[in-house]
Amino acid sequence: MVRLTYQIALTTLLSYGILFVFGKLRDLFEKLLDWSKSNDPQGYAPICSGFQDFYTRRMYQRAKDCGGRPIASAPDVWIDVVERYSNDNNKTLHRTERTTKCLNLGSYNYLGFAAADEYCTPRVIRSLKQYSVSTCSVRVDGGTTKLHTELEKLVARFVGKPAAIIFGMGYATNSVIIPALVSKGDLIISDSLNHNSIVNGARASGAAVQVFEHNNPSHLEEVLREQIAHGQPRKYRPWKKILVIIEGIYSMEGELCRLPEIMAICKKYKAYTYLDEAHSIGAVGKTGRGVCELLDVDPADVDIMMGTFTKSFGSCGGYIAASKEIIQHLKRTCPAHLYATSMSPPSVQQVISAMEVILGEDGTNRGAKKLAQVRESSNFFRSELQNMGFEVLGDNDSPVMPIMIYNPGKISAFSRECLNQNLAVVIVAYPATPLLLARARICISAAHTRKDLIKGLEVISKVGDLVGIKYLPVGPLNRKAKDLSKLDLIKIE
Amino acid sequence: MASAMVNITASVLDWVSLAFDAPTKAVVFGVPIDGHLVVEVLLVVVILFQLTRKSYKPPKKPLTEKEIDELCDEWVPEPLTPQITEDMTDDAPILESAAGPHAIVNGKEVLNFASANYLGLIGNEKITDSCVGALEKYGVGSCGPRGFYGTIDVHLDCEQKIAKFLGTPDSILYSYGISTIFSVIPAFCKKGDIIVADEGVHWAVQNGLYLSRSTVAYFKHNDMKSLENKLEEVTRRSKHPEKIRRYIVVESIYQNSGQIAPLDEILRLKEKYRFRIILDESHSFGVLGNSGRGLAEQCGVPIEKIDIITAGMGNALATDGGFCTGSVRVVDHQRLSSAGYVFSASLPPYLASAAIAAVDHLEENPSILANLRANIATLFNELSDVPGLVVASHLLSPIVFLKLKKSTGSDKADMHLLESIAKRVLEEDSVLIVTTKRSSLDKCPLPIGLRLFVSASHSESDLLKAATSLKRVAALVLS
Numbered sequence: 024m025v026r027l028t029y030q031i032a033l034t035t036l037l038s039y040g041i042l043f044v045f046g047k048l049r050d051l052f053e054k055l056l057d058w059s060k061s062n063d064p065q066g067y068a069p070i071c072s073g074f075q076d077f078y079t080r081r082m083y084q085r086a087k088d089c090g091g092r093p094i095a096s097a098p099d100v101w102i103d104v105v106e107r108y109s110n111d112n113n114k115t116l117h118r119t120e121r122t123t124k125c126l127n128l129g130s131y132n133y134l135g136f137a138a139a140d141e142y143c144t145p146r147v148i149r150s151l152k153q154y155s156v157s158t159c160s161v162r163v164d165g166g167t168t169k170l171h172t173e174l175e176k177l178v179a180r181f182v183g184k185p186a187a188i189i190f191g192m193g194y195a196t197n198s199v200i201i202p203a204l205v206s207k208g209d210l211i212i213s214d215s216l217n218h219n220s221i222v223n224g225a226r227a228s229g230a231a232v233q234v235f236e237h238n239n240p241s242h243l244e245e246v247l248r249e250q251i252a253h254g255q256p257r258k259y260r261p262w263k264k265i266l267v268i269i270e271g272i273y274s275m276e277g278e279l280c281r282l283p284e285i286m287a288i289c290k291k292y293k294a295y296t297y298l299d300e301a302h303s304i305g306a307v308g309k310t311g312r313g314v315c316e317l318l319d320v321d322p323a324d325v326d327i328m329m330g331t332f333t334k335s336f337g338s339c340g341g342y343i344a345a346s347k348e349i350i351q352h353l354k355r356t357c358p359a360h361l362y363a364t365s366m367s368p369p370s371v372q373q374v375i376s377a378m379e380v381i382l383g384e385d386g387t388n389r390g391a392k393k394l395a396q397v398r399e400s401s402n403f404f405r406s407e408l409q410n411m412g413f414e415v416l417g418d419n420d421s422p423v424m425p426i427m428i429y430n431p432g433k434i435s436a437f438s439r440e441c442l443n444q445n446l447a448v449v450i451v452a453y454p455a456t457p458l459l460l461a462r463a464r465i466c467i468s469a470a471h472t473r474k475d476l477i478k479g480l481e482v483i484s485k486v487g488d489l490v491g492i493k494y495l496p497v498g499p500l501n502r503k504a505k506d507l508s509k510l511d512l513i514k515i516e
Numbered sequence: 517m518a519s520a521m522v523n524i525t526a527s528v529l530d531w532v533s534l535a536f537d538a539p540t541k542a543v544v545f546g547v548p549i550d551g552h553l554v555v556e557v558l559l560v561v562v563i564l565f566q567l568t569r570k571s572y573k574p575p576k577k578p579l580t581e582k583e584i585d586e587l588c589d590e591w592v593p594e595p596l597t598p599q600i601t602e603d604m605t606d607d608a609p610i611l612e613s614a615a616g617p618h619a620i621v622n623g624k625e626v627l628n629f630a631s632a633n634y635l636g637l638i639g640n641e642k643i644t645d646s647c648v649g650a651l652e653k654y655g656v657g658s659c660g661p662r663g664f665y666g667t668i669d670v671h672l673d674c675e676q677k678i679a680k681f682l683g684t685p686d687s688i689l690y691s692y693g694i695s696t697i698f699s700v701i702p703a704f705c706k707k708g709d710i711i712v713a714d715e716g717v718h719w720a721v722q723n724g725l726y727l728s729r730s731t732v733a734y735f736k737h738n739d740m741k742s743l744e745n746k747l748e749e750v751t752r753r754s755k756h757p758e759k760i761r762r763y764i765v766v767e768s769i770y771q772n773s774g775q776i777a778p779l780d781e782i783l784r785l786k787e788k789y790r791f792r793i794i795l796d797e798s799h800s801f802g803v804l805g806n807s808g809r810g811l812a813e814q815c816g817v818p819i820e821k822i823d824i825i826t827a828g829m830g831n832a833l834a835t836d837g838g839f840c841t842g843s844v845r846v847v848d849h850q851r852l853s854s855a856g857y858v859f860s861a862s863l864p865p866y867l868a869s870a871a872i873a874a875v876d877h878l879e880e881n882p883s884i885l886a887n888l889r890a891n892i893a894t895l896f897n898e899l900s901d902v903p904g905l906v907v908a909s910h911l912l913s914p915i916v917f918l919k920l921k922k923s924t925g926s927d928k929a930d931m932h933l934l935e936s937i938a939k940r941v942l943e944e945d946s947v948l949i950v951t952t953k954r955s956s957l958d959k960c961p962l963p964i965g966l967r968l969f970v971s972a973s974h975s976e977s978d979l980l981k982a983a984t985s986l987k988r989v990a991a992l993v994l995s
Contacts, residue, residue: 067790068761070704070849079852091851093667098659105669118672130659130666131861138655147656148648155614155638156647156870157836158631160969164950165619165630168611191836192692194860199723202957204596219859227727251591252584264593293593326596333861338657339691352597356956358719363694364830369647370864373656449664 025427025460026414031494035429035459039082042431046081078453086435087113089450092442095122097138098130100470104447125442126479128465129449133306133422134393135470136337136377142385143337143376147369154368163354166365174371175342177378182304182312182330183322184344186351190359191366193301193331194220196341199359200329201297202228203352205266208255212246212294213268214238216275221268221299230266231255237276240284243267247292265294271303271314275456275464277417277424279303282318286325295326305335306422311381311394317420336377338370393469397422401467404476411484412493416462425451425462426483426492433490434461440489446482609948614639617974619948626946627978629968634803634914635884636973637834637874646873650866658862662851666862674868678839681875682809683819687841688850691863693828696838697796698724699856700826703849704794705730705763710754712746712791713765714738716772719958721765721796737962738775743782747789762791768800768811772952772962774909774917776800779815783822792823802832803914808878808885814912832878835870837863888914888972891979895970898983904994905986908965918986919965920994927964934966937986937993945985 088107096103103122109115130137150170160166171189179187190196201224205211209230213221216237225232233250236242247265254261267289269280282298289296300313308316313330315322322328327349331341343353354360381390401422408415414427428434431452438450452461467476487493579587613620615631616638637643650670660666671689679687690696701724705711709730713721716737725732733750736742743764751757764786766777779795786793797810805813810827812819819825824846828838840850850857878884889912896911899918909917923930934951941947952964968982 090663097654158615159633160631167608
């Protein structure tokens, strides 16, 4: 729940307004002084015309050095950020040989498998020597190795479903599976803050798409009732099937979805459910089995469970786990299975080894320790930040925590000042979030020690004071309604 | 009868005119009220009364809660997947070793013609060593998208290496082969733009075209006359052709047919009608041209003339992922507006270092290209007289595509024949070849067939063995 006051909204709008005016003036000067120069040859329309990339050229470019920072080490807890310089106001950024060692609070490394691991890496190297880097073939032709079938069985067992299928890219998993399941005449009801891959998949499928208010089960019920009662627009035929798509942890808000209520509603109205656990698989739940375990929902109730291996398992790729019939159908029709080069065997081995560690099948209790550590660290970090007066979003137990900043000037100042003090943070602004709700996002890892976290907190507190983003009253968590009613709040959907 | 009617009408008219002209004694506000005034006032009152009445509409009755409940209870959804029949089981061959020219499938050693390992780089020592170094330094995954500390120095090195190799200013890496083209097309083509594409492009290109929401016109597969007609038609139809962006989308080697696009012809047409060209070089990068630089080198065309080149690296370079290259403007634009680049985790670092090592190897040993070309020519000649099958691919294409001389008329029956040929070849002679599999979402109209992927590391005896086996089995199955 974002608490945006009138004062903050007005000052943020004013900042954007000033940037806009200056951007327009610069465009005007450019047109006057360089009117004879044109990038595109005669007769061709420009790739991006005028206003389409105004935001990129005049607003994003000022803070371009805050994003896309290259690193020269593994994306572990301490990283070597490569220093860059620019001679033309961030239009081109040049690498240097120098690096700065920074604490990493931005990478998706929830269980600490990002760098070389004592159990996983030897096995990965062994599989590299046996199966080589790539199979150069699609899964159905000659690209299925023993490792792929082993991983599919392991994923199915881990998640609690009868069968699973794996792909080499998490983004492609969503955008290619959804068209294979639904098509014209079906309805997709998706959460308003779903990830771009789900939006792309829904669009590519040709089905009609309706959106329900973020994490609001009663609005979902309303939409379902209305759609089933009225059927397809203009044709008045009933929908062939309805698929509800939700995520386990929403990465920009850090909150868990209200899974039990949503599942009850979907069961009542006979809608199919698709749960995207990209950020929650392996990171939440007592044994790391995701939001179903955390919120006590039987995995057999969810029709299709999707997840990625990038975040908690330190590899790449995605999976779909569902009933045997659905997986067999997908293996016959899904384009990623039939046309895409199969997942690289060393990446497959990394996931197998990481899952064995989490399940405790490697003979140690490292997995259980990592899970407990990430939960404890996230809760500690979140409560400390809230005590300092920062506005932190997200639920307890979620390792993702966004800190609200709002103002465009403050975002770049926060990012640069943190880098100066050897802390690497990630900032997100428009268009990934709404225009007024820019934020910094922290991702906690099981590999962060208490000392690292305390250092991080110190730096954030110092920079927060400098930049002025401690919007809420300082003190222990007494955020009852009466404290906040003193502020004039704008309702944000 | 008629005179009676006339009499009655006349008397009625007399009475009416009497009423009208009857002088009344009433005088209101100095205006004498005559009879006709009363009638006129009454008329006006009646008209006003009618105007103020609401017109009749049938009453709108929204559904009551109870009715919605009943509808929801009645509604029965279709099952999520269609019924699985007997022939729909998954029986892909399972590899137990690396996918080189000799692989171990389902326990026995086979001749592998199913991997697009064109330069024979699977199992190469140098590449394996560089991967081991990268794995020990960086781990496996990059744990983040390019914008959030997922940019590792090997990515930047790989982009520069590829750009230098091809001779373009810059290039951009993607983390999955097929996602390259279906992210690049929507990044450049928006609603209202015009695209002319070959009808035989593969599914990823079709998906990109659909997501772009532009107007798409297809021309006959690899037919330049049809392309010219389509370009003419499309340019004539649009009102302001210079103001909208126009693209031609082709592949260099079509994986659905093994044909090679005539690039010089296409360039001539592109310059005549002012279109930009998007070329997918997944199967020709590292294969065509004297030094493996692709179709542009093969046709003797300067690389700057092609606006956007994309390629998947899962073929000749024996790694995974893809890249896109072009002018600085083209590459820069994708860093913020290409969905598969911005919203997805970046390529694992060891795959990027494998790509760098592969390009290095190709630069240092251009003789592997000569081996590959010789192998393709040998196999092409050997397979030219297989009973019942005809070679439909170009003689320089590393994908040797065989289609049925006489189709049975139904796709399913054709598929059944081809699959039985492939199965028998594998079981009886231990040669692994593949049929083209089509997804139900694929709209390609080209015929299906058998595919053999030729590699530079196949020996002459391998090729002869495959050809003899295929001839024998085809004669048995298709007689």
